[in-house]
Amino acid sequence: MADRPELRVESATACVVTDLGRVAGPARGLAVNGALDQFAARAANALVGNAPTAPLIEATGFGVTLRPSHDVLMSITGAPAEPTVDGRSHPAWAPLSVRAGEKVRVGISDAGLRAYVAVHGSFDVPRLMGSCAPDSMIGFGTHVTSGTCLSLFRSHPPLVNRRFGATVFDFGIPRDVGRVSAVLDAVDGPDAAEFGPGLQRLYDSRYTVTPRIDHVGLRVAGHVPQRSVTGEVLSRGVPIGAVEAPAGDELLVLMRGRGITAGYPVLAVLTSRALDNAAQLRPGQQIRFRRTTAAAATAAYLERRRLLDRIALRARTAFAELR
Secondary structure (H helix, E strand, O other): OOOOOEEEEEEEOOEEEEOOOOOOOHHHOOOOOOOOOHHHHHHHHHHOOOOOOOOEEEEEOOOEEEEEOOOEEEEEEEOEOOOEEOOEEOOOOOEEEEOOOOOEEEOEOOOOOEEEEEEOOOEOOOOEOOEOOOEOOOOEOEEEOOOOEEEEOOOOOOOOEOOOOEOOOOOOOOOOOOOOOOEEEEEEOOOHHHHHHHHHHHHHOOEEEEEEEOOOEEEEEOOOOOOOOOOOOOOEEOOOOEEEOOOOOEEEEEOOOOOOEEOOOEEEEEOHHHHHHHOOOOOOOEEEEEEOOHHHHHHHHHHHHHHHHHHHHHHHHHHHHHO
8 A cells, every 4th residue: 555645546538637727827828727617626625625726536427436545535526426435325515435445436427417526635736837727738637547546645534423433424515506407597798789689599599519518618509699790700808608609500608628719709608607507518408598697697606605615614614523
């Protein structure tokens, strides 16, 4: 057994180690990247007492199987199927004590696309501009494959409730916190006026998620509103979550790996909550856009941040009591 704790990956497909993103990147011409479901990533780290920006595993589509060299404290969020430890089922969205050598299987449910795995102490991986977020454009990042061994900064001793003789956690997380919605809230974009009355079709139509999904963006097939003006759109900075209308019969929703400039008209911009939801959409899923306001979007964002703050506080309190 290694002196330094490690997490051995026994099977993995489409897995990376990431964090909340490279916030210093856009000023230097790099995409921010980072976990596509930011809420799930933040919650995973909060549940094990890590800083919000700590590295964690993002598994897309196929899940991952892990085995720690030491006792560790884990959490699994996002859209996982029920995790198992040596065949025993455990809940997601809760801290999980795993003994050295136990096998942890994390599948992906049919209701989502991505799961997040955090370990107390986090992973010792390379960083660029303060972030470990992968960037395919420059070939940077830690990709997790079968046989990968991830070093941990430190491990947490098993947490056992002295009264019950078992690990017992209930941080009051709503049962539907990871539910994926088919409705994406959005505010009108900077080019909304150029579409005139036709913009309403964006909010009245249904769209189908295509297989063209990655960290740069996702494409949805359906009615594409047409501009009522003919002038060329100049390339300019575009926000994460921009809903663009390129030529053709698909809309493009820009995600965290998007380039910092683009030249398609922007009809709308997803809210932060809708962006997290979009990260969990599967090909073939039917969705629609719902118009909202900046004030309503801000209120929804603050509500989720308060939930994260409660999770972090309850985790710190529980760990202090159970050691």
